[in-house]
Structure formats: C-alpha cells, structure tokens
Amino acid sequence: VRRLGSVCTGAFLLAEAGLLDGRTVTTHWSRAAELARSYPRIRVEEDRIWVRDGNVYTSAGVSAGMDLALALIEEDLGAELALQLARAMVMYLRRPGDQSQYSAPLRLQAAQT
Secondary structure: OOOEEEEOOHHHHHHHOOOOOOOEEOOOHHHHHHHHHHOOOOEEOOOEOEEEEOOEEEEOOHHHHHHHHHHHHHHHHOHHHHHHHHHHOOOOOOOOOOOEOOOHHHHHHHHOO
C-alpha cells in the first residue's frame, strides 16, 4: 500500500483494524481522548490538523481533510498545482499539518457572541 489515510473519526476504523499500531495520528479534537483511551498502541496528537507517520496520514475534521489533500497533491505534483487547487476551492489559506485544531480567531469570535 502506497498510502493509507483517514479524515476525522475515520481514524477509529484504521485503529480497529490494527493499522495504526505504533503510529502517531490525529482525529477530531472532540474524539481524540476517546481514540487514545480505546487504542493504547497508538499515539494521538489531539492538537494537530493532520499528521503523517510514514505512509499513514490522518486528519482532524472534514476541513482539515482538505488541507491534507492539498498536502498530498503538493507532495506528488508540486506546490504550484496545490496552490491553484486551493484557489479554485476558495480556501482562505493552505494550513500546515502542525497547525492547531483550536483556532484563536474563532475562539475570539465565539467569546464575543
């Protein structure tokens, strides 16, 4: 298998199949603690939007899956095409995998409501 990946809680399916044993992964922040508890053989990084561990890729929520897809496109076909696609999808920016799942601007907006 060239690559294996999941978006959001799809990490639970890969973990149940034993495909994440010994790997570092992520999932949606609201389920990260549960994933870590349920599958002690994996290391869950609950604050990252996507993680690559060898040929295994996992992402946080659905929008983080779009960031992961762009990273895979960049890896295979180059940054120029990835940026063109980000523009076509009307994405604000292409986020790196180590960006926090917790958006500071969103937290500020929520505090004002």
